[in-house]
Structures are given as structure tokens and as C-alpha cells.
Amino acid sequence: MSKAKRKKPHDPAKAHDRRPRDLLRNAEVATVEVDNPLALDPGEKIVALRSIRNDPLARLHSHHQIDEAQYQGGRAFQSDWEKAERGPRAVDPTREYVDGGQMREPITEGQRKAVLRLNRAERELGADGSALVHDVLVHGMTMDQIGQRRGLRTQRWRDYFSRRFCECLDRLALIYGFATQKR
Known part of the structure; x- marks a missing residue:
């Protein structure tokens, strides 16, 4: 005959686990x-x-391949890119219909400052570094995809792009003030 199991006492610290239990397969x-x-x-x-x-960027941060300053520097770059980007806009049905061409929206002060920060980042990263950062942070490409795009498919090139991207994130952390210069 088996023993009756005792119930554990209620622990209020474990009462609110808000993580989902039913995740999608992929x-x-x-x-x-x-x-x-x-x-x-x-x-x-x-x-x-x-x-x-x-x-x-979140994948690298969650796997502890980049630190918090590099992560915050990359997020700041992405935020500035989104602020500064001016492209085709969706039609706003709440605005008054006007016959003819559409007047351009004026550039805001936040957009101007974001463009200045992006220009400084591009100068400090250089042409290759800014292209690499743009591919990963704006287009969401992996190191394999970057190597294939440039025709460099070996593991050695993937490792090089990874190291170079971490150097660029270090520089972005310095530019945006999330890290200080080492002496």
C-alpha cells in the first residue's frame, strides 16, 4: 500500500508566474x-x-555573447534609425482630403538629432563597420547571411564578422554613453 502524499504549504512568492506554458512549436x-x-x-x-x-541583438544578449552596454548601444542605434528614417507613409484616413500633391511633413528636432548621432556613428565605425551594423541591426541578418551576401562562406569569415560586429557594438556603446573609454 502506498503512502498518501502531503500537500506543500502555499508559497505566495510562487503565486504569479506569468510565463506562458503553451508556446508555439517553432x-x-x-x-x-x-x-x-x-x-x-x-x-x-x-x-x-x-x-x-x-x-x-536579443539573441546575442540572451546567449551572453554581448554585454549589457553593447546591447543598449545597439538598441539606441536602432531607435535612432527608426526616428531618422523617412520613407513612404501609409494613408491616414483621419486627415482631410486635399486634391493634388501631398505636402512634405517637416523634419522634427528629434529626427534631426537622430541623424546627427547616426552620422557620428557612421564616421566612427567606418564604411565596413557601418555596413555590418546596418545589415545586422536594421535588416536583421545573421553572420551566415552576411558572409553569403559578400561571397565569403567559410567559418573563418563568419568568426571575423562576429568579432568585428562586437567591436562595432563596443564603439556604439561608447558613442551613446553606455560605456566609458578604457585607459
Whole structure:
């Protein structure tokens, strides 16, 4: 005859695990600690899952291949790129219809500052470094894809692109103020 199992006492610390249990079959996620939006005390953290499938920067950060300063520098570059990018806009049905051409929207101060920061980053990274950073952070390419695009398919070139990308992230962390210069 088997023993009856005892129930463990209720632990309130484990009451709110907000991570999903039913992920898709092809989901690629990593755990990350974020501020609790439902917290009563400021600074309270919870563990959440973030998708890393189409985000090479988050993948490198979750696998501890880059540090926090490099990650924040890459995110700042992506933020500036999104602010500065001016391309085709979707039709806004809430705006008044006007017959004829559409007047260009004026450049905002935030866009101007983002362009200045991007220009400085491009000068400091150089032509090859800025192309590499642009391919990874804007287009979301992997090192294999970058090597294939340039016709360099060996493991040695992939390792070179990886090391060069980490150097570029170090430089971006310095430019955006997330790291200090080593002496």
C-alpha cells in the first residue's frame, strides 16, 4: 500500500508566474527580467519571455555573447534609425482630403538629432563597420547571411564578422554613453 502524499504549504512568492506554458512549436524565446506593470512598489521585477527569432541583438544578449552596454548601444542605434528614417507613409484616413500633391511633413528636432548621432556613428565605425551594423541591426541578418551576401562562406569569415560586429557594438556603446573609454 502506498503512502498518501502531503500537500506543500502555499508559497505566495510562487503565486504569479506569468510565463506562458503553451508556446508555439517553432518559438524561440529567452527569459528576461522586466519591471512589473502591476506592482505596487516601484522597481519590482518579474520574469517574462521575449521572442528572439527575428532579433539578432536579443539573441546575442540572451546567449551572453554581448554585454549589457553593447546591447543598449545597439538598441539606441536602432531607435535612432527608426526616428531618422523617412520613407513612404501609409494613408491616414483621419486627415482631410486635399486634391493634388501631398505636402512634405517637416523634419522634427528629434529626427534631426537622430541623424546627427547616426552620422557620428557612421564616421566612427567606418564604411565596413557601418555596413555590418546596418545589415545586422536594421535588416536583421545573421553572420551566415552576411558572409553569403559578400561571397565569403567559410567559418573563418563568419568568426571575423562576429568579432568585428562586437567591436562595432563596443564603439556604439561608447558613442551613446553606455560605456566609458578604457585607459
